[in-house]
Amino acid sequence: xxxxxxxxxxxxxxxxxxxxxxxxxxxxxxxxxxxxxxxxxxxxxxxxxxxxxxxxxxxxxxxxxxxxxxxxxxxxxxxxxxxxxxxxxxxxxxxxxxxxxxxxxxxxxxxxxxxxxxxxxxxxxxxxxxxxxxxxxxxxxxxxxxxxxxxxxxxxxxxxxxxxxxxxxxxxxxxxxxxxxxxxxxxxxxxxxxxxxxxxxxxxxxxxxxxxxxxxxxxxxxxxxxxxxxxxxx
Amino acid sequence: xxxxxxxxxxxxxxxxxxxxxxxxxxxxxxxxxxxxxxxxxxxxxxxxxxxxxxxxxxxxxxxxxxxxxxxxxxxxxxxxxxxxxxxxxxxxxxxxxxxxxxxxxxxxxxxxxxxxxxxxxxxxxxxxxxxxxxxxxxxxxxxxxxxxxxxxxxxxxxxxxxxxxxxxxxxxxxxxxxxxxxxxxxxxxxxxxxxxxxxxxxxxxxxxxxxxxxxxxxxxxxxxxxxxxxxxxxxxxxxxxxxxxxxxxxxxxxxxxxxxxxxxxxxxxxxxxxxxxxxxxxxxxxxxxxxxxxxxxxxxxxxxxxxxxxxxxxxxxxxxxxxxxxxxxxxxxxxxxxxxxxxxxxxxxxxxxxxxxxxxxxxxxxxxxxxxxxxxxxxxxxxxxxxxxxxxxxxxxxxxxxxxxxxxxxxxx
Numbered sequence: 020x021x022x023x024x025x026x027x028x029x030x031x032x033x034x035x036x037x038x039x040x041x042x043x044x045x046x047x048x049x050x051x052x053x054x055x056x057x058x059x060x061x062x063x064x065x066x067x068x069x070x071x072x073x074x075x076x077x078x079x080x081x082x083x084x085x086x087x088x089x090x091x092x093x094x095x096x097x098x099x100x101x102x103x104x105x106x107x108x109x110x111x112x113x114x115x116x117x118x119x120x121x122x123x124x125x126x127x128x129x130x131x132x133x134x135x136x137x138x139x140x141x142x143x144x145x146x147x148x149x150x151x152x153x154x155x156x157x158x159x160x161x162x163x164x165x166x167x168x169x170x171x172x173x174x175x176x177x178x179x180x181x182x183x184x185x186x187x188x189x190x191x192x193x194x195x196x197x198x199x200x201x202x203x204x205x206x207x208x209x210x211x212x213x214x215x216x217x218x219x220x221x222x223x224x225x226x227x228x229x230x231x232x233x234x235x236x237x238x239x240x241x242x243x244x245x246x247x248x249x250x251x252x253x
Numbered sequence: 254x255x256x257x258x259x260x261x262x263x264x265x266x267x268x269x270x271x272x273x274x275x276x277x278x279x280x281x282x283x284x285x286x287x288x289x290x291x292x293x294x295x296x297x298x299x300x301x302x303x304x305x306x307x308x309x310x311x312x313x314x315x316x317x318x319x320x321x322x323x324x325x326x327x328x329x330x331x332x333x334x335x336x337x338x339x340x341x342x343x344x345x346x347x348x349x350x351x352x353x354x355x356x357x358x359x360x361x362x363x364x365x366x367x368x369x370x371x372x373x374x375x376x377x378x379x380x381x382x383x384x385x386x387x388x389x390x391x392x393x394x395x396x397x398x399x400x401x402x403x404x405x406x407x408x409x410x411x412x413x414x415x416x417x418x419x420x421x422x423x424x425x426x427x428x429x430x431x432x433x434x435x436x437x438x439x440x441x442x443x444x445x446x447x448x449x450x451x452x453x454x455x456x457x458x459x460x461x462x463x464x465x466x467x468x469x470x471x472x473x474x475x476x477x478x479x480x481x482x483x484x485x486x487x488x489x490x491x492x493x494x495x496x497x498x499x500x501x502x503x504x505x506x507x508x509x510x511x512x513x514x515x516x517x518x519x520x521x522x523x524x525x526x527x528x529x530x531x532x533x534x535x536x537x538x539x540x541x542x543x544x545x546x547x548x549x550x551x552x553x554x555x556x557x558x559x560x561x562x563x564x565x566x567x568x569x570x571x572x573x574x575x576x577x578x579x580x581x582x583x584x585x586x587x588x589x590x591x592x593x594x595x596x597x598x599x600x601x602x603x604x605x606x607x608x609x610x611x612x613x614x615x616x617x618x619x620x621x622x623x624x625x626x627x628x629x630x631x632x633x634x635x636x637x638x639x640x641x642x643x644x645x646x647x648x649x650x651x652x653x654x655x656x657x658x659x660x661x662x663x664x665x666x
Contacts, residue, residue, distance in 0.1 A: 077579060077659050098583045105581020116576045116663065120265060132258060133581040177580070 023086075024184050024216050025051040025074065030083035030093075032069050043069035045239035046083065051185075051218065056211045058219040058230035066239040068189075071220045075108055075187050076100045088184045105133050109178025113190035115170045117162040117177075123149060124158040127177045134181060148176040152206060168199035175206055179215070186210065186217045192226055204229050259590050263597035266566075277562040278602035280555020281642055285603045285635045288548045289610025292631035294617060295540050297624035302533045314493040315393055316500050317524040318343060318351060318486040318507065324529040340520045341511070342482040347521075350510050351486060357499040362387040362487040363469050367477030371465060372438040373426040381422060382464040383439055385474035386487075390466060391417075393489045401433045401448030404468050412470030416444035420452040421462035439465055440476050458622035500525060552638060555602065556646040563595050563650035574654050575662025587655040595647025596640050603639020607632055 032044040043066045051057055061067040072078040073085065076092050079100070085093040092103055109130075110116075117126045127145035136144075149158055152172040162170050171191060178186055188207070192200035208229060211217055219230055227233050228247070235243045267274040317323065321337040345363075352361045364386035370379045384390070391403045396417075404415050416437060423432045423446075436443040444467055453461035467473040469483075478484060490499045500523050507521050567574070574587060582590075614625040 072660050075579070077663075098585075101578065101581050101583040101586075104579060110579050112663070116572070116579070118573055118576065120269070129577070130580045133577075133583070133586060181581075 022052050023050055024053050024055075024088055025049065025218075026084075026086040027073075028084040028086075030073060030080045030085060032066075032073065032078065032080050042239055044073070044080070047236070047239070047241055049234065049241065049244075051216065053184075053216055054211070054214050055232060056207075056217045056219070056230045057232045057234060058221060058227035059234050059236065060222060060224070060227050061236035061242075062222065064238075065236040067220055067222070067236055069239075070236060071187065071189050074185070074218060075110060076103050101133075105130055106181060107184045109181065109183040109186045111171070111174050111178050111186065111188040111191045113193035115162070115167075115174045115194070117170060117173055119162055122159050122161055123154060123165070123173045123176075126162070126173055127180050130177060130181045144180055145176070148180040149173070151179065152176045166199070167195050168202050171195060171199075171203050172206065175203075175210075179210070184216060186215055187220070188217065189220045190222070191219070192221075192223070200226070256593065259593035260597050262590075263594035264601070266594065267598060267601060273562070274598065274601075277559055277598055278555075278605065280551060280558045281599050281602035281639055282555070282606040282609070284548050284551035284555055285606025285638060286610040286613060287551060288544070288638070289607055289627065289631050289635055290613040290617070290625075291540070291544055291547075293610065293614035293625045293627045294623055295537055295544075296628040296631075297614070297618070297626040298533070299537060300626055301624040302530055312393060312395065312489060313526055314491075314496050315487060315489045315526070316496065316503070317522075318347070318488065318503060319484065319522045319524060322522045322524050322528070323485070324524065325532065342479070343484075343486060343521065344482050347507065347510060348483060348486045351488075351503055351506050354506050355488070355499065355502055357490055357495050357502055359488050359490045359495075359499055360389040360392060361489075362390040362393055363483045364390060364485050364487055365469070365474045365476070365478035366484045369440065369476055371422070371426070373432075373435065376426050378422055378425050378463070380463065383473050383476055384464060384466045385469050385471055385476075385478075386466060387469045389489070390487065393487045396450045396453075396466075398448045399451045400431075401446070403448055409468040409470065412468050412472070412474075414442055414444045414471060415447045415468065416473075417448035417450060417466045418446055419450050419460075419462035419464040421460050422464065423449045425463075437465065439467070439473050442472055444471070444473070455622075496525065548638075552642050555599070556642045559595055559599055559643060559646040560650060562598070563591060563647055564653070566594070567591065567650050567654040570654075571657060571662045571665040574657050575659050575665065578657070578659035579663060584655040587657075588651045591651030591654050592644055592647040595650070596643035599643025599646065600636065600639040603635050603642075606639075607635045610635070 027047060027049040029046040029048055030044050031042070031046055034041045034043060047070065059067060059070060069078070073080060076087070079095070080093050083093065084091060087103065088107055090103065092100065095103065118129070124142070124145050127148050128141045131141040131144060146158065149155055152175050154169060154172050154176065157165060157169060162173070165173070192203055195203060204226065207217055207219070219227065221227050232244070232246050234241060320340050320342050348363050364384055366382065366384045368380055369383050370377055371381045371383070388403060388406060388409050398417070399420060401417070403417055404413065408415050416439070418432065418437065426432065426437060427435060432446045432449060434446065436445050444465070450462070455461060488499065488503065490496050504519065504523055508519065511520060513520065577587060611627050614627055617623055618625040
């Protein structure tokens, strides 16, 4: 039981767009264990983004339950959700979403700021997180002084710095060329080996192929949930 | 959001967008500049009026018995002027009566006081105050002599042609020469100079060292006073505590002598330093009442400007807000961030305003006879006002920012 990080039970999310009622999620159930590397796939309109927002505690469902690390987050207040996002979730976005005026170090420190840690502790932890992704020599660079791959690594460092239960990556290679993509995916692979639970939301099959489990959504429902056979030698 | 983090961020934002920041600051800046400058001048005037003006013209424990007040501030109606013109002059009998009957220990000096030209050794000095007075005048006016001596009681009784002159007059008439023993011509008669009074300085740009003092009984008396009358009787009590009772006593004595009925107003004036200040106090009270209103107007405008700038900042930085929320910023973190930012902008404006205000006060002091002294409390008020206006102006934009939906905010460009 305590091995389960995420337990989702018949999650429903509806939006009203003008007159129309859009059902983005129509009862999704899912369980993700600690140290799993899961890819969530699906064509556009499949409810993938809604699923990502739901998993990231940026949104709450109309019905159903979402248990994250033993807490029921589906009924939480905004501030409680903010706290959960801060402690339990590390986001990696397609567009990096770094603060443009802040240095790499300051960007990585940001989640620790909201966790209420003191300046020195923050700096030390942010530094070691940046070193972990191989950017120990780029700490004082601003995002516009770095390549896309480096920016995404800063974002990964930021996602990891609070030691979250899950690393939630939304199309992390969408804005990168294939060489850098491989590079970033290698970082994910490494983190997975170190025991990090990773959820990868993507529509690219070859990116999803890095995961050990692939959940496919279609029309707001889980269409398939498979563990492709892989050669574990890599 | 730690406080200093937010302040530092606000300062960075200010610095990177200098022109925009300048415009956002200007309202508060002008308001605070104005506040500091006006308070400095009014405060400077207050100090000046009390320390210099009133005390030097009248003296702290001194009052004057006169026909009309010497120092007038504010408007005097025609009616008052006519009433003053009807008053009897102060005659020798009045002075003798008060001097004889006043129980409060005091010293007295009768005086006639007027302006005229004086001549010495071919040089003419115009607009010199000629004061014919009893010897205690030196004590009452607090005149110490730079050289020579005051006239003796003997000389006073005889009405000798001797004079004590002011520092500036000495320099004007006798440049580079010792004036003692030389003579100065006042009203056609030569007076032997027996003393020079120490430098007194200026008051509102007017020299206080441009005078001749002669014995009351000397002919100079008649330059301004009719025979048997005087301009004023100067009375100095032994201490400030006795002043009020002495004034009351003198008033009573004069009313008895003039046979005034209880329903009749005084037809003489008793002037104290306090009384002379009253007019100024009225002016300063008006200024201090009007000032908050004027400052408030510019601060309201300044606050609205800052609020608009902050609203702009919130919509420009929607994505940043989204990122912060995704990373765990609570509503109150975002709220605090923007309120602190707004307060910082405003406080920077206030700080510049304080600097400019002090500068302005000193420029005014240097270029005009108006005195100015920066009141420490006005700096405190300036800082407080800066913080306060910024916080108030930041509340609405910050609450808008804090209520943004993180998903929408992250999607914005």
